[in-house]
Amino acid sequence: MPELPEVETVRRGLGGLIIGKKIIAEAHDTAKGFPNTVADVAQFMIGAKVTDIRRRAKVLMIDLSTDYSLIIHLKMTGQLVYVDPENRFGAGHPNDSLVNILPDASTRVTITFTDGSQLFFNDQRKFGWVRLMPTLEIPNIPFMQKVGPEPLESDFTARQFAERFARRGKTNIKAALLDQSVVAGVGNIYADESLWGAKIHPQRLVASLTDTEFTALYTDLREVMNLAIKKGGSSNHTYVNAEGKKGSYMDFARAFRREGLPCPRCGATIEKMRVAGRGTHICPVCQTL
DNA sequence: CACTTGACCTGTCCGC
DNA sequence: TGCGGACAGGTCAAGT
Numbered sequence: 001m002p003e004l005p006e007v008e009t010v011r012r013g014l015g016g017l018i019i020g021k022k023i024i025a026e027a028h029d030t031a032k033g034f035p036n037t038v039a040d041v042a043q044f045m046i047g048a049k050v051t052d053i054r055r056r057a058k059v060l061m062i063d064l065s066t067d068y069s070l071i072i073h074l075k076m077t078g079q080l081v082y083v084d085p086e087n088r089f090g091a092g093h094p095n096d097s098l099v100n101i102l103p104d105a106s107t108r109v110t111i112t113f114t115d116g117s118q119l120f121f122n123d124q125r126k127f128g129w130v131r132l133m134p135t136l137e138i139p140n141i142p143f144m145q146k147v148g149p150e151p152l153e154s155d156f157t158a159r160q161f162a163e164r165f166a167r168r169g170k171t172n173i174k175a176a177l178l179d180q181s182v183v184a185g186v187g188n189i190y191a192d193e194s195l196w197g198a199k200i201h202p203q204r205l206v207a208s209l210t211d212t213e214f215t216a217l218y219t220d221l222r223e224v225m226n227l228a229i230k231k232g233g234s235s236n237h238t239y240v241n242a243e244g245k246k247g248s249y250m251d252f253a254r255a256f257r258r259e260g261l262p263c264p265r266c267g268a269t270i271e272k273m274r275v276a277g278r279g280t281h282i283c284p285v286c287q288t289l
Numbered sequence: 290c291a292c293t294t295g296a297c298c299t300g301t302c303c304g305c
Numbered sequence: 306t307g308c309g310g311a312c313a314g315g316t317c318a319a320g321t
Contacts, residue, residue: 002314002315003314003315006314032298058314058315058316073315073316074314074315075297075314075315075316076298076313076314076315076316077298077299077300077313077314106299123298124298124299124300125297125298125299125300125313126297126298126299127297127298127315127316128315142317143316167290167291168291168292169291170291170292171291171292171293175292175293178315180315180316187314187315188313188314188315189314190314233314234314235314236313236314237300237301237313237314238300238313238314239314256314276293277293277294277295278313278315279312279313
């Protein structure tokens with residue numbers, strides 16, 4: 001699922017498509033995905049205009065003119081896909097092929113705008129969620145209270161990065177990287193890719209890392225995430241952006257899901273193992289314990 | 290508190 | 306071909 005670069009790609013794409021549009025209808029799967037009451041939707045969502053789209057960690061916020069926001073987590077298989085039957089993207093564009101397909105079995109929420117265009121929240125595994133709440137209350141939810149700093153902010157330094165890990169000295173670096181309270185937005189793909197870049201074995205204890213290694217990890221994590229944003233994210237399975245397009249970062253991946261293939265740096269065979277309960281990819285020569 | 294593991298769901302792939 | 310089990314981009318609630 002979407003990690004920081006994928007969610008950021010969706011945010012940027014959606015911004016140009018729905019900011020300023022007015023919501024005329026909302027429908028959702030009652031089993032899962034949109035827990036708000038009918039009354040709240042009627043009062044704070046229907047008739048509201050989209051004023052902004054923001055991201056914090058892997059969470060998206062669609063701000064409305066009612067001072068309420070839709071707060072959305074895509075988790076593993078969530079998608080936010082925009083479709084406009086009146087204004088197609090052009091012949092052959094992946095979005096156009098979705099016009100007559102969505103909603104489908106994975107659609108949990110459908111938002112319709114006054115111009116007839118629609119935004120679909122699809123989520124095959126149903127781990128994701130969408131919630132309508134007052135914009136000012138978003139910072140109070142537990143996730144926002146504990147989530148760590150944004151790693152791509154220009155004022156986020158290597159020293160701050162290293163200091164965030166002090167609390168997690170006795171676990172391995174992969175588990176700590178995935179911990180959203182340490183640094184925001186890192187998931188399985190970019191954990192593996194940045195550890196490969198910094199030549200750090202994922203099972204190394206955090207407390208054993210040197211300043212030089214933390215700096216390398218900081219630098220590589222930012223490089224890899226910035227590149228992924230440029231490439232529109234990574235698409236292994238279900239991920240697509242707001243226009244229904246897949247990202248191409250996987251064409252550039254050096255370790256993630258490359259088991260059996262040569263390490264681009266030394267030629268050794270990339271191996272797959274299990275660390276912190278997650279499939280983990282390493283170069284056994286570049287990354288040692 | 291920090292750390293690990295299982296749970297939440299559905300679909301797909303791989304080996305027998 | 307069919308079937309069972311493992312696994313998939315994330316987080317949380319439990320356990321130790």
